[in-house]
Amino acid sequence: MKDNQSENERLANLLRTAHLSEPSPMLKERITTEARKTWNQSSLELSWSIPLRHLAASAAAAVVIIWLANYSSDRALGRWRAASIQAAIEQSADIDALPELPYGPFAKRLVSVNRRSLAIDGSSLSDHVAAVRQVLDEARQNGAPAPAGRSRLIPDRAGANSYS
Amino acid sequence: MTAPLAWQGYILDKNLADNQLRAALAGNDPAAVELIWNRYASDLLAFLRAVLCSGHDAEDVLQAVFVRIVRKRYRLAGARRLDAYVYRIARNEASRLLGRRKRDQAAKAMDESWLTVPENRHEGSDWVEELQAALARLPQPQREVIVMKIYRQKTFLEISGLLGLSQNTVASRYRYGMEKLRTLLRDLAL
Numbered sequence: 194m195k196d197n198q199s200e201n202e203r204l205a206n207l208l209r210t211a212h213l214s215e216p217s218p219m220l221k222e223r224i225t226t227e228a229r230k231t232w233n234q235s236s237l238e239l240s241w242s243i244p245l246r247h248l249a250a251s252a253a254a255a256v257v258i259i260w261l262a263n264y265s266s267d268r269a270l271g272r273w274r275a276a277s278i279q280a281a282i283e284q285s286a287d288i289d290a291l292p293e294l295p296y297g298p299f300a301k302r303l304v305s306v307n308r309r310s311l312a313i314d315g316s317s318l319s320d321h322v323a324a325v326r327q328v329l330d331e332a333r334q335n336g337a338p339a340p341a342g343r344s345r346l347i348p349d350r351a352g353a354n355s356y357s
Numbered sequence: 358m359t360a361p362l363a364w365q366g367y368i369l370d371k372n373l374a375d376n377q378l379r380a381a382l383a384g385n386d387p388a389a390v391e392l393i394w395n396r397y398a399s400d401l402l403a404f405l406r407a408v409l410c411s412g413h414d415a416e417d418v419l420q421a422v423f424v425r426i427v428r429k430r431y432r433l434a435g436a437r438r439l440d441a442y443v444y445r446i447a448r449n450e451a452s453r454l455l456g457r458r459k460r461d462q463a464a465k466a467m468d469e470s471w472l473t474v475p476e477n478r479h480e481g482s483d484w485v486e487e488l489q490a491a492l493a494r495l496p497q498p499q500r501e502v503i504v505m506k507i508y509r510q511k512t513f514l515e516i517s518g519l520l521g522l523s524q525n526t527v528a529s530r531y532r533y534g535m536e537k538l539r540t541l542l543r544d545l546a547l
Binding site for chain 2: 197200204205209211212213215216220223228229233
């Protein structure tokens with residue numbers, strides 16, 4: 194190991210007896226002149242290309258930001274819609290089951306009615322359709338034409354009063 | 358105690374010169390060309406001679422390196438290590454020339470003299486030619502390390518930073534290169 198090191202040292206000393214010459218002044222002149230020429234040329238090119246590049250980069254960044262904003266809002270909205278539909282379906286009409294509201298009993302009632310109207314009630318709809326169908330059948334059996342300009346399905350004022 | 362102080366001084370000088378050069382590059386100041394020359398020309402020329410084994414080719418490639426540095430000056434100003442970036446440019450330009458040489462199958466310039474005889478030695482230049490021939494027969498990575506270590510007095514740490522290698526790799530390249538040189542130059546003086 195030591196022998197190797199000492200031999201390496203001797204070899205290094207031998208190598209050092211020769212040397213690499215420094216760059217000559219002529220070479221310096223030639224290269225720096227060429228470099229300065231390139232510098233001036235590229236300065237002219239850069240004077241318009243850098244703002245252009247900045248503009249292109251800004252436009253690309255804006256497109257990416259807008260796309261990301263759209264994407265994230267779509268995702269968030271999609272989740273929210275799904276949740277709200279689920280909530281409407283599962284909405285209970287029971288006023289006692291409503292979450293705590295910071296309003297009086299009237300406001301609570303109003304909210305519950307509104308919620309009930311949002312929920313799709315299949316059975317009441319089919320009842321309504323059956324009732325309409327029954328009225329139409331009766332009308333067809335009686336053969337009495339409906340009064341002009343008025344639907345028989347809609348009770349008149351007197352009829353409406355008779356409900357009470 | 359003096360060695361760490363000298364090392365710290367070297368680092369401080371290097372950082373100062375780096376900052377000066379970065380400012381000139383970022384400020385589009387053509388004086389940066391002179392600064393780059395003063396800092397890197399000698400080392401780069403030695404490195405290129407080691408890679409190409411040719412003085413003329415090394416000078417031509419050095420010019421190409423400077424042109425490339427000037428074109429990429431804004432990137433250079435933002436580089437983490439200026440010297441490593443400059444050496445990478447030099448290595449790329451040298452590789453390009455080596456590729457061209459291979460493609461053209463041109464006569465290799467290896468017999469051209471790139472090591473010089475000191476003026477105080479009068480034995481003739483035969484032994485220098487033998488040294489040159491032996492160095493030329495080394496693999497390029499080993500030759501790079503040996504030339505930078507012996508002719509530019511770089512430490513393994515500096516060489517590893519410049520070439521982007523680990524210190525161990527640099528040291529082993531040096532060791533293997535020296536072993537090979539020893540066998541090649543056995544008859545010369547050892």
